[in-house]
Amino acid sequence: MNSVIFTAAARLLVALMFVFSLFMLLRGHHLPGGGFIGGLIGAVSFIVYSLACGPAEARKALRISPEVIAMLGLGIALLAGMFSFIVGYPLFTGQWLWVGGDSYETAAFSLNTVLVFDIGVYLVVLGGILSLTYAFEEET
Amino acid sequence: MTSWVLVMPIAVPFLAAVAAFLWRANPAGRMISLGGSVLTLMASIALMVAVLDEGVIAAQMSNWDAPFGITLVADYLSAVMVVITAITGLATAIYAMGEIPEATERLGFHALFQTLIAGVTGAFLTGDLFNLYVWFEVMLIASFSLLVIGGGKERLDAGIKYVALNLVSTLIFLSGIGLLYGITGTLNLADMREGVANAENQGLVTVIAMMFMVGFGVKAAVFPLFFWLPASYHTPYFAISAVFAGLLTKVGVYALMRMFTLVFVGDVGFTHEILIWVSLLTMFTGVIGAAAQTDFRKILSFHIISQIGYMTLGLALFTPLALMGGVFYLVHHIIVKANLFFVAGLAKQYAGHTDLDRIGGLYKSAPLLAALFIIPAFSLAGFPPLSGFWAKYLIVKAALEIDAWFVAFVSLLVGLLTIYSMTKIWGLAFWKPHPDGIDPTPDRAPPQVTRAMLTPIAGLAAMTIIIGFFPEPFVQFAETAATQLLDPTAYVDAVLGGTP
Numbered sequence: 060m061n062s063v064i065f066t067a068a069a070r071l072l073v074a075l076m077f078v079f080s081l082f083m084l085l086r087g088h089h090l091p092g093g094g095f096i097g098g099l100i101g102a103v104s105f106i107v108y109s110l111a112c113g114p115a116e117a118r119k120a121l122r123i124s125p126e127v128i129a130m131l132g133l134g135i136a137l138l139a140g141m142f143s144f145i146v147g148y149p150l151f152t153g154q155w156l157w158v159g160g161d162s163y164e165t166a167a168f169s170l171n172t173v174l175v176f177d178i179g180v181y182l183v184v185l186g187g188i189l190s191l192t193y194a195f196e197e198e199t
Numbered sequence: 200m201t202s203w204v205l206v207m208p209i210a211v212p213f214l215a216a217v218a219a220f221l222w223r224a225n226p227a228g229r230m231i232s233l234g235g236s237v238l239t240l241m242a243s244i245a246l247m248v249a250v251l252d253e254g255v256i257a258a259q260m261s262n263w264d265a266p267f268g269i270t271l272v273a274d275y276l277s278a279v280m281v282v283i284t285a286i287t288g289l290a291t292a293i294y295a296m297g298e299i300p301e302a303t304e305r306l307g308f309h310a311l312f313q314t315l316i317a318g319v320t321g322a323f324l325t326g327d328l329f330n331l332y333v334w335f336e337v338m339l340i341a342s343f344s345l346l347v348i349g350g351g352k353e354r355l356d357a358g359i360k361y362v363a364l365n366l367v368s369t370l371i372f373l374s375g376i377g378l379l380y381g382i383t384g385t386l387n388l389a390d391m392r393e394g395v396a397n398a399e400n401q402g403l404v405t406v407i408a409m410m411f412m413v414g415f416g417v418k419a420a421v422f423p424l425f426f427w428l429p430a431s432y433h434t435p436y437f438a439i440s441a442v443f444a445g446l447l448t449k450v451g452v453y454a455l456m457r458m459f460t461l462v463f464v465g466d467v468g469f470t471h472e473i474l475i476w477v478s479l480l481t482m483f484t485g486v487i488g489a490a491a492q493t494d495f496r497k498i499l500s501f502h503i504i505s506q507i508g509y510m511t512l513g514l515a516l517f518t519p520l521a522l523m524g525g526v527f528y529l530v531h532h533i534i535v536k537a538n539l540f541f542v543a544g545l546a547k548q549y550a551g552h553t554d555l556d557r558i559g560g561l562y563k564s565a566p567l568l569a570a571l572f573i574i575p576a577f578s579l580a581g582f583p584p585l586s587g588f589w590a591k592y593l594i595v596k597a598a599l600e601i602d603a604w605f606v607a608f609v610s611l612l613v614g615l616l617t618i619y620s621m622t623k624i625w626g627l628a629f630w631k632p633h634p635d636g637i638d639p640t641p642d643r644a645p646p647q648v649t650r651a652m653l654t655p656i657a658g659l660a661a662m663t664i665i666i667g668f669f670p671e672p673f674v675q676f677a678e679t680a681a682t683q684l685l686d687p688t689a690y691v692d693a694v695l696g697g698t699p
Contacts, residue, residue, distance in 0.1 A: 149260055
């Protein structure tokens, strides 16, 4: 697409959308958001970029091929679920480390396996959607 | 810790899939896949030991109690299916080292294959109806990719037919889940049993039962929904068609067995009567279809259909002995059928084709392969003392026990016609001289290819013989599995923790 306006606007939009996708990812679990929706928004940002600058350029910006991103995400999500093995709970039981308190209301923030799982989902969705759309774009 | 015994047979192939994909352009990927299959087999044997030890075991994922969380549950039937899946997986992983070219491996063959195994295992272990649907999807996506991998017009054609019909079946299945959820308010199978029994509108339940019969019927390839199977199974790599032939339709049979013993038992006279006729027609049309074919794999594909009839017949007759025969048949059939496809692949390596009119002379040049073909082929046809004999014997005896003379007659007749097809393959591929006048010597394939492809064939043939000569423990096992199916109290208690 050879539009100067679109290319110029895309630069701004892409960065904004990508940051927003990370915001949605981190916001998840306690508030609306999460890995799936974050991954979708992140994928859209790269799709806009590929529309503006071409799929080859977008692949370069991504650095790692989308298929590998998706598979890495699957591995991360699974390992996050299997973390509960160490503490003797069934698969996918969320493990929480509260910092500065002992529950969602009192703690400043928490480190947990649920977020790691969500990051895995984010990568699966991002990689999956991008490998599909890039394949279509490159064909035409 | 019991929960991890149930998780591992699913988690290991998934992790192997991730690792095999990351190293797909490297010979290490092959080894990861092989190692993953070995570990999966070990995990499933651990599961089997636990089930033999404690009876039905169940685990609640994410620590959410049933019926709200997803339950994994293994009774005797699930456990044996998981073990046999792992065995087939390992055999295929070894076979693939000989057959699959490097270019296909680079596309991610091993990752897809491991994902398929994970999907099949998940379907056998889940105790949640919607989760079962998810595993069906995992299987469908992985199997579609495996079907078309390597490219070519024929494969794409087969793949489209395969995926279109399976999507229709999945849609019917999904609608059935929705309706059932509307009636019972639960997705947990054990909980659903009670909900369905207490439902006011039993007529609607029967309608939903028929939707499930159609949905799973397409997956299991029963009459008249089987036509996608012979249209697609003869095109992919032999390793792939062997694992499809062994496992995929059997997941449909398993799902039928599970649903029609655990949930839909309100109107057995109606639903299972239909299933009897469907089974008989499946057996008969399958074997007749095979008689008309001259392609090695197409004959075998039609025989899958015919054999599926025996298994659903075991379910349809709905007596302890019949179900026992059905379970025994499932296990025996997976080993034998996968093995026959393996043999077909090696025969192609030696003789150059799978069309029986264009090959021949294998008996003279490859007597070992001929001997290894005879074992599964005659087992399939039900020759004593091979495993297929006992499987057919149990089914026929169960039919005679309830005076279903016609059913017994058709079973025996189909067995006879199976022998015809097997002798046709034997005569055309092994006895007859090669039409091109060449000697299909094993030297036509590199020795390491032959070794990789012959090992699983010999291993599975040995298992067929072991089951045939020492059927006692397997029959006893099948008996317990059938008892658990007919009286799922232990299953329900294990899932719901014994609470009313």
